[in-house]
Amino acid sequence: MSGYAPQISARAASLRPSGIRRFFDLLEERRDAISLGIGEPDFLTPWHIRDSGIYSLEKGFTKYTPNAGISALRAECARYMERRFGLSYDPAGEILVTVGGSEALDLCVRATVNPGDEVLIPQPSFVAYGPVVALAGGVPVPLAMSEGNGFKLTPSLLASALTPRARVLVLPYPCNPTGAILKKDDLPALAGVLARSNILVLSDEIYAELTYGCRHASIAGEPGMKERTVVVGGLSKSHSMTGWRMGFAYGPRELIAQMTKIHQYAIMSAPTTSQYAALTALRDGDTFVESMRESYNGRRRYMLDGLRAAGFSCFEPRGAFYLFPSIRAYGIGSEEFCEKLLLSQNVAVIPGNAFGESGEGFIRICYAVSVENLKESLIRIERFVRQL
Amino acid sequence: MKRVLKLLENDASLGAGQIALLLGVGEADVERDIAAARREGILLGSRSVINWEKAGGDYVTAMIEVRVTPQRGEGFDRVAERIYQFDEVESLYLMSGGYDLQAVVIGKSLKDVARFVAEKLSTLEQVTGTCTHFLLKKYKEGGVVYARPDDAQERVAYL
Ligand SMILES: Cc1ncc(COP(=O)(O)O)c(C=O)c1O
Numbered sequence: 001m002s003g004y005a006p007q008i009s010a011r012a013a014s015l016r017p018s019g020i021r022r023f024f025d026l027l028e029e030r031r032d033a034i035s036l037g038i039g040e041p042d043f044l045t046p047w048h049i050r051d052s053g054i055y056s057l058e059k060g061f062t063k064y065t066p067n068a069g070i071s072a073l074r075a076e077c078a079r080y081m082e083r084r085f086g087l088s089y090d091p092a093g094e095i096l097v098t099v100g101g102s103e104a105l106d107l108c109v110r111a112t113v114n115p116g117d118e119v120l121i122p123q124p125s126f127v128a129y130g131p132v133v134a135l136a137g138g139v140p141v142p143l144a145m146s147e148g149n150g151f152k153l154t155p156s157l158l159a160s161a162l163t164p165r166a167r168v169l170v171l172p173y174p175c176n177p178t179g180a181i182l183k184k185d186d187l188p189a190l191a192g193v194l195a196r197s198n199i200l201v202l203s204d205e206i207y208a209e210l211t212y213g214c215r216h217a218s219i220a221g222e223p224g225m226k227e228r229t230v231v232v233g234g235l236s237k238s239h240s241m242t243g244w245r246m247g248f249a250y251g252p253r254e255l256i257a258q259m260t261k262i263h264q265y266a267i268m269s270a271p272t273t274s275q276y277a278a279l280t281a282l283r284d285g286d287t288f289v290e291s292m293r294e295s296y297n298g299r300r301r302y303m304l305d306g307l308r309a310a311g312f313s314c315f316e317p318r319g320a321f322y323l324f325p326s327i328r329a330y331g332i333g334s335e336e337f338c339e340k341l342l343l344s345q346n347v348a349v350i351p352g353n354a355f356g357e358s359g360e361g362f363i364r365i366c367y368a369v370s371v372e373n374l375k376e377s378l379i380r381i382e383r384f385v386r387q388l
Numbered sequence: 389m390k391r392v393l394k395l396l397e398n399d400a401s402l403g404a405g406q407i408a409l410l411l412g413v414g415e416a417d418v419e420r421d422i423a424a425a426r427r428e429g430i431l432l433g434s435r436s437v438i439n440w441e442k443a444g445g446d447y448v449t450a451m452i453e454v455r456v457t458p459q460r461g462e463g464f465d466r467v468a469e470r471i472y473q474f475d476e477v478e479s480l481y482l483m484s485g486g487y488d489l490q491a492v493v494i495g496k497s498l499k500d501v502a503r504f505v506a507e508k509l510s511t512l513e514q515v516t517g518t519c520t521h522f523l524l525k526k527y528k529e530g531g532v533v534y535a536r537p538d539d540a541q542e543r544v545a546y547l
Contacts, residue, residue, distance in 0.1 A: 298395075298410030305409050371399065371406070 015131050026342055033346040034377045036365045039176055039322070041240040043295075046288045049239065049281045056276035065272050067264040068256075069097025073275050076282045077248055081233075085208065085218050087226070093253045096260050097270045097278075101206040101234035101247035103263070106132050108202050108230045108249060109168065111258040113138035117167040119202075122153045123356025124324075125172040126204065130356075141166070144358035147315050147326065151180035155189040162193070168200045171219055174207035177355045177364035178324045179300075179317020184217035191222040200255075201229040206247075207320040209238035209289050212297045214318070220250070227252055230259075237320070238289050239281045244274040246281075296321050296367070299374060303367045306378040311385060321368040324352065328361045330388045338363060345380040389421040393431065396422075400434035437532050449478075449494050449523040450501045453487040456514045464488060467514040476504050487519070498522065 005013075027033055044050075068074065074091035081087045089095050098104040105128060113119060115137030121129045123142045130140040143161055145151040153171070173182045182190075194201065201219055208216040220229040234247035247270075249259055300317065307314050307325050314325035327337050334351035342348050350366075352359030367374060395407050404422060408415040425431035440447070456467050464482050471491060472480040479492040491509070495501035501520070510518050526534045 298412075301412050302406065302409040371402070371410070375406075 011135055011137070014134060026339070027348045030342065030346060030348075033342065033348050034369070034373050034380070035348040036367070036369060036373075036377055037348040037350050039366050040242050040368065041237060041292065041321070042368045042370065043240040043292055045239065045241050045244070045277075046281075046285065048284060049241070049277050049288075052280035053244075053273045053277035056273055061272055061276060063272065065097075065269045065275055067269055068095070068260050069270055070272075070275050070279075073097055073279050073282075076279055077233075077250075080282045081231075081250060085216065085221065087218060087220055087231070087250070089250045090253075094250060094256055096249040096256050096263060097275060098234075098247040098249055098263065099267055099270050100236060100245040101204065101232045102128060103245075103267065103270075104230075104232040104234070104247045104249040104259075105129070105202065105204065106135075107259040107262050108232070108251075108255070109133055109136050109138065110262055111255060112168055112200055114167070116165065118163060118165045120158075120161050120166055120169045120199075121356075122170065122172055124151075124175075124177055124352055124359030124362070125170070125355055126176050127355060129170050129172070129204075138167075139165070142356050142358070144356075145178070145180070146358070147362075151175060151178035151315065151324070152182060152186060153190065155193045158190060159193045162197045162199065166197070166199055168202050169194070171201050171203040173203075173205075174211055174216065174319025176207065176320050177322050177350070177352065177359065177362075178315065179320045179322045180315075181211050181214075181317075181319035182217065182219075183214060187217060187219055187222050191219065191225050194228070195224055199228070201225065202232065203229055204232045206232060206234050207237050208233065210293060210296060210321060211319045212293070212300060216319070230255055235278055235281050238292075239285050240292065241274075241277070241281065244277060245271060246274050246278045299367045299369075299371060302371065303365065303374050303378070306374070307365075307381070310378065310382040321366055323365045323367060324359075324362050325365065326362055330385060332388070334360055334363055341381065341384050345384045347377045347380045347384075389425060389430075392418055392421045393425060396431070396434070400436075437530065439534055441526070441534075447494055447496055448498055448501060449492065449526075450505075451521045451523060452491045452493055452505060452509070453519040453521075454489040454491055454509065454515060455517040456488050456512075457516055458488075459514065467512065470512060470514075471509065474504070474508060476501075476508075 027035060071091065074095045077095050078089050078091045081089055098107065109132050113133065113136045116139060118139045118141045119133040120141050120143055122145050133140040141161065143157055145153065173180065203219050205218060218231060220226045220231050230249055230251035232249055235241040249256060303323055304314060304316060307323060312325040314323060317323060327334060330337065334353050338349055338351045350364040352362030352364060391411055392407055395402055395410060404418040405415050408418045458464050459466055468480060468482065468489060471477055476493050476495060477491050478494045481490045483490050493501055493504060495504060505518055505520055509515060528534060
């Protein structure tokens with residue numbers, strides 16, 4: 001059979017391959033490059049957590065679990081959310097265990113968006129939001145965040161985007177790729193605007209544990225907001241568990257029920273071994289999280305200082321593990337900048353426009369790599385910009 | 389000072405400037421902490437971690453349990469001192485339990501170590517008995533894993 005075009009759905013065909021992918025193809029060929037590209041912790045999963053996964057296998061826990069996840073894990077999720085963020089959710093009905101935060105995002109969109117509905121997506125942000133919305137037949141509406149506002153969603157921008165077709169707002173904080181966060185006192189004004197609409201908030205809080213200098217505050221903690229917010233959490237970033245695929249959705253009972261229905265047909269249940277490991281992670285993991293956060297924070301300061309010393313204008317991020325320096329001063333686009341940097345100095349960073357058009361003029365640097373590599377990459381980046 | 393020491397313990401090559409950035413404190417403070425730690429005998433030195441097995445270093449290591457008679461007024465310290473002065477003794481610990489001192493002894497060959505034990509260690513008048521265990525494989529030492537299986541995991545292609 002030649003030419004599968006007729007067999008490929010229009011929606012699938014319309015998705016553009018991730019902008020980051022091209023760089024990884026280039027990077028593949030350059031084994032000795034330093035990669036500041038992948039958005040992934042550099043720590044292995046703490047041994048206690050891995051050990052719990054292994055123990056569950058030894059005990060023979062190899063079957064499907066309840067669709068929503070094992071009840072002990074949901075109960076632990078509830079305790080964790082209460083302890084860490086002061087949010088209370090009922091383990092029976094308001095919590096769903098998913099295959100990474102990724103699945104939780106997808107489920108929430110699929111459960112709430114009708115064809116033609118608009119989903120507001122502040123950008124630059126995670127690459128998956130737009131495609132997930134498009135696959136559900138929704139219309140992604142990018143909202144351009146600016147460095148001048150600390151890459152925060154402002155109440156006025158939100159208000160101006162609230163059309164009658166707008167059904168969901170994605171709230172991507174702490175933000176990949178900018179590292180921006182929303183502080184507790186940023187939230188009431190946003191909640192005020194949202195209260196005047198019928199919009200649902202999909203709050204992607206996968207980086208909630210990685211904030212520096214203040215605790216993460218969830219929009220769901222604002223008066224009246226819990227009823228219209230689905231919080232997405234997960235262990236990938238906070239507990240260095242990307243490969244385990246453990247995510248969680250927290251929200252109103254009716255919405256979680258719809259999401260669970262889709263999950264039940266598409267996935268059945270999240271990986272069993274991972275759920276038992278997750279139980280230990282949430283119950284006993286706070287000190288690991290604390291020490292990893294401290295370590296990221298040190299590298300954040302180190303890299304920010306190094307980039308500024310090399311002449312970059314760079315916003316100080318308070319969350320996640322990314323820096324998002326401007327490269328406008330060098331007179332070339334972000335893609336060209338990244339490609340040349342990789343080819344000439346063997347350092348991989350991601351062009352900002354991979355995260356939305358408003359990311360043009362910036363690059364994303366992931367500092368979740370060893371200090372030794374950060375040190376060397378700073379030398380190379382400085383050498384590169386000097387000859388631009 | 390403890391936070392400075394923690395960083396140095398993991399990577400002695402960090403300069404005061406880098407440590408200051410990593411901790412979010414002033415460079416002068418870090419320098420002062422390091423100087424004080426040296427002066428007070430807290431920071432005793434810094435050395436590299438070398439996997440000699442890979443580098444082709446030929447030597448054997450033995451863990452030796454030593455039973456001794458403590459001396460009046462000196463306890464174990466005097467005999468311990470007599471033992472750790474030997475260059476062959478890499479480490480020496482006073483232990484609770486079935487024996488008194490644990491010596492880690494390094495030699496060029498089994499014979500070398502055996503000779504040291506027979507001629508130097510067990511002939512000390514306070515030593516009443518020894519038991520020598522030879523080290524076969526080093527998995528982890530000083531927090532560093534030596535025998536790590538190859539990291540062959542394939543990685544994510546996008547993100
Ligand atoms: C902002 C954001 N949300 C969600 C995810 C998905 O993570 P996971 O599916 O591993 O939980 C990522 C991963 O990079 C992310 O950066």
